[in-house]
Amino acid sequence: MKYSKATNYALHTMLHLVITEPEQLVSVHQLADLQKVSPTYLSKILTKLVKAGMIESTSGANGGYRLSRKNPDPSFLEIIHAIEGQASLFECSQNHNEGCLIQQVMIHAEEQMENYLSNKKMSELAAEMKAHQR
Amino acid sequence: MKYSKATNYALHTMLHLVITEPEQLVSVHQLADLQKVSPTYLSKILTKLVKAGMIESTSGANGGYRLSRKNPDPSFLEIIHAIEGQASLFECSQNHNEGCLIQQVMIHAEEQMENYLSNKKMSELAAEMKAHQR
DNA sequence: GCGTGATTACTCGGATACAAGATGTCCGAGTTTGAGCGG
DNA sequence: CCGCTCAAACTCGGACATCTTGTATCCGAGTAATCACGC
Numbered sequence: 001m002k003y004s005k006a007t008n009y010a011l012h013t014m015l016h017l018v019i020t021e022p023e024q025l026v027s028v029h030q031l032a033d034l035q036k037v038s039p040t041y042l043s044k045i046l047t048k049l050v051k052a053g054m055i056e057s058t059s060g061a062n063g064g065y066r067l068s069r070k071n072p073d074p075s076f077l078e079i080i081h082a083i084e085g086q087a088s089l090f091e092c093s094q095n096h097n098e099g100c101l102i103q104q105v106m107i108h109a110e111e112q113m114e115n116y117l118s119n120k121k122m123s124e125l126a127a128e129m130k131a132h133q134r
Numbered sequence: 135m136k137y138s139k140a141t142n143y144a145l146h147t148m149l150h151l152v153i154t155e156p157e158q159l160v161s162v163h164q165l166a167d168l169q170k171v172s173p174t175y176l177s178k179i180l181t182k183l184v185k186a187g188m189i190e191s192t193s194g195a196n197g198g199y200r201l202s203r204k205n206p207d208p209s210f211l212e213i214i215h216a217i218e219g220q221a222s223l224f225e226c227s228q229n230h231n232e233g234c235l236i237q238q239v240m241i242h243a244e245e246q247m248e249n250y251l252s253n254k255k256m257s258e259l260a261a262e263m264k265a266h267q268r
Numbered sequence: 269g270c271g272t273g274a275t276t277a278c279t280c281g282g283a284t285a286c287a288a289g290a291t292g293t294c295c296g297a298g299t300t301t302g303a304g305c306g307g
Numbered sequence: 308c309c310g311c312t313c314a315a316a317c318t319c320g321g322a323c324a325t326c327t328t329g330t331a332t333c334c335g336a337g338t339a340a341t342c343a344c345g346c
Contacts, residue, residue, distance in 0.1 A: 001135045003224045003240070004329060011236050012228065027278070035228060041331050043279070059279040060339025076239060090137045094146065094169060101259045102145050105210060106137070109254070113247035120243070125235045138290060161317070175292050177318070193318040194300025 006045050007083045009035055013046065014079055017055065017067050018122045019129070025064035045083065052082035077117035140179050141217045143169055147180065148213055151189065151201050152256045153263070159198035179217065186216035211251035 013031050020026060028046065032039040046065055049055045054074045055065050071078075090106035147165050154160060162180065166173040180199055183189045188208045189199050205212075224240035 001137050001218055001223065002221070003135050005227065006329075008224070008226060008228070008236075015236060029278090038331065040333080044281090044331090047280070057279060058339085059337075061277040062340065063278045063338080065279090076243070084135055087136070089135065090142070092142060093139065094142070101262060102142075102149060105251075105254055105259070109210070109247045109250045112250045113243045116243045116246045117239075120239055125239070128235060140290075163317090172292065174294080178292090178320090181319070191318060192300085193298075195316040196301060197299080197317045199318090 001089070003080070004084065007080055009037055009042060010045050010049060010079050010083045011076070013042070013065075014049070014054070014074065014122050015125055017065065018073070018126045020066075022067060022072065025058055025062065025066050027064040031065070048082050049079070052078070054078065054082060073121050073123045075118045076120045076122070077114055079122075080117065135223070137214070138218065141214055143171055143176060144179050144183060144213050144217045145210070147176070147199075148183070148188070148208065148256050149259055151199065152207070152260045156201060156206065159192055159196065159200050161198040165199070182216050183213070186212070188212065188216060207255050207257045209252045210254045210256070211248055213256075214251065 012035055016031065016034060017026065028039045028043045031046075032042045035042070046055065046057070050057050050065075054068055054071055056068050057063070057065050088107055089110050090103060092100040092103040094100065146169055150165065150168065151160065162173045162177045165180075166176045169176070180189065180191070184191050184199075188202055188205055190202050191197070191199050222241060223244050224237060226234040226237040228234065
């Protein structure tokens with residue numbers, strides 16, 4: 001099991017959007033060039049982020065994407081969930097009288113990771129990068 | 135991303151082996167019946183566990199599997215790694231001058247989960263089940 | 269100049285192609301046990 | 308009763324077949340800005 005490349009693209013795109021001027025629109029073409037992905041594929045990923053309410057899109061000439069006004073600083077977890085889905089990483093699929101102990105352990109393990117990811121905001125990275133540049 | 139069914143089978147098999155008499159050999163057929171999997175497929179999974187040194191196999195008539203003498207109480211993490219591999223869940227694949235901040239966050243997040251899983255032993259579940267039976 | 273229409277530069281969505289990995293099956297080979305059989 | 312052989316019950320490994328999912332491309336539709344042109 002691995003996180004998909006799509007998640008990678010989504011995270012990098014979000015980081016880029018957090019860094020740039022808030023109101024500034026960025027075209028999919030620019031974002032794709034930065035990451036060396038095809039624009040059409042990236043656009044599909046961004047559509048998911050739009051639907052999750054993390055970014056806004058403006059169509060037409062000079063259109064593009066920018067951060068959503070509400071929720072301008074999403075956590076890693078939100079982004080990951082928007083791409084990978086909300087389903088839990090482990091499902092027992094074995095119907096041994098409910099409440100599989102193994103499943104419970106796995107769920108709890110996942111929560112450890114999610115806890116960390118939900119507290120990690122994109123802006124933290126942006127700040128870190130700025131500090132490092134000097 | 136999701137954990138594979140193979141991991142599910144492996145965990146359940148290990149739990150079963152931990153519960154049964156330590157020296158007792160259990161055939162793949164029995165283990166497969168319990169989980170409603172084909173024996174041949176399960177045997178492939180168990181081979182991985184053997185190579186990881188968590189169980190031992192005895193071939194021939196009355197043969198089967200049992201816990202390894204050394205390492206008789208593996209952690210969840212060991213089992214999962216034996217099946218899923220050691221690779222980290224997230225890889226940046228974007229060669230932006232090393233040390234991708236996003237990657238670092240993801241690795242750290244993963245460590246949260248692995249920490250928990252490496253401290254969770256199969257025997258704990260076995261004890262819990264016994265306690266619950268009364 | 270000033271509206272009006274055409275062109276251009278975008279996003280959006282569906283359909284489709286392709287690749288890789290997970291899942292599962294089949295079969296032949298090696299290994300041990302145990303039963304059967306002959307002396 | 309002893310030893311030999313043979314069949315049965317296993318694991319092991321490789322080679323497939325199949326299914327699902329991730330990755331990616333193509334195209335047509337919608338939308339907004341800008342340009343060109345006629346009045």
